[in-house]
Amino acid sequence: MNRTTATEKLKRQNTAFKSLMILHWLMAAFIFLLFLTGVFVAHFSQVGLLARLSPFLHQSFGMLFLMLLIARIFLLLRLLRYKYSRRSPKVTPNWLKATILHSSLYFFMLIAPLSGFFLRNFIGLDTTLLGIPLPSVFVSDDRWVELTRDSHFWSSYIFLVFIFLHVLTYWKVVWINVRRRFIDLRKASSKKES
Numbered sequence: 564m565n566r567t568t569a570t571e572k573l574k575r576q577n578t579a580f581k582s583l584m585i586l587h588w589l590m591a592a593f594i595f596l597l598f599l600t601g602v603f604v605a606h607f608s609q610v611g612l613l614a615r616l617s618p619f620l621h622q623s624f625g626m627l628f629l630m631l632l633i634a635r636i637f638l639l640l641r642l643l644r645y646k647y648s649r650r651s652p653k654v655t656p657n658w659l660k661a662t663i664l665h666s667s668l669y670f671f672m673l674i675a676p677l678s679g680f681f682l683r684n685f686i687g688l689d690t691t692l693l694g695i696p697l698p699s700v701f702v703s704d705d706r707w708v709e710l711t712r713d714s715h716f717w718s719s720y721i722f723l724v725f726i727f728l729h730v731l732t733y734w735k736v737v738w739i740n741v742r743r744r745f746i747d748l749r750k751a752s753s754k755k756e757s
């Protein structure tokens with residue numbers, strides 16, 4: 564491969580990684596909102612305005628999350644193609660650990676919203692995305708309600724445990740980057756002043 568093609572490929576890989584990270588932080592914000600509204604839906608649904616607002620927001624955030632996830636999977640596959648088209652990954656214990664943890668996070672990113680959507684199907688409730696009704700996949704059926712309710716509960720809270728493990732792994736990296744940016748900004752502003 565000539566040098567121009569290799570540089571072009573690296574550029575594309577960096578762009579794909581940047582876009583993936585934008586989706587990463589956007590979806591992390593959605594997850595925070597989903598846990599907040601989810602607890603309201605399950606435990607405080609008798610309280611006035613919240614009884615209407617929390618399911619509306621929870622479903623809408625959840626379905627938007629599912630759409631962003633599809634875009635994220637496409638971006639990830641593209642990034643992996645750029646990264647490993649010429650050589651396979653070096654399988655080290657650290658690589659294996661990160662791959663297992665990230666795959667588990669993707670698994671729960673899919674199962675948590677799907678089980679919530681199926682739960683509403685089985686209860687016989689419509690799901691809306693910002694007020695737009697979405698077609699159901701299953702007809703209402705009492706026999707499946709408990710199973711899907713338990714699946715939604717457990718997939719959400721096990722997901723939270725994996726998020727916690729992930730944050731524990733990366734908080735140092737993020738903190739070092741934030742500090743480096745802050746120091747660069749201070750240097751730039753003191754240069755301007757002098």
Ligand code: HEM
Pocket residue numbers: 594597598600601602604605621622624625626628672675676677678679680681682683690712715716719720
């Ligand atoms: C990543 C996406 C999602 C997460 C992390 C999430 C999380 C949660 C959490 C933490 C609860 C409270 C559980 C409890 O403490 O009992 C909850 C409840 C609920 N969620 Fe979700 N949710 C997601 C997506 C969805 C979607 C897409 C829907 C439906 C379209 C949905 C429907 C529901 C319903 C109906 C409840 C009430 C369950 C009950 O009555 O016990 N969720 N969710």
Ligand code: HEM
Pocket residue numbers: 583584587590591592594639665666668669672726729730733734735736737
């Ligand atoms: C809230 C839910 C979160 C989920 C579901 C999540 C999931 C993931 C996943 C699957 C990746 C692999 C890249 C990708 O495919 O997107 C990743 C990368 C990363 N995450 Fe998170 N993450 C979350 C929150 C956080 C938080 C709060 C931090 C800060 C400590 C963080 C720091 C990072 C970093 C630094 C990377 C880049 C790793 C690399 O250089 O390849 N994540 N995250």
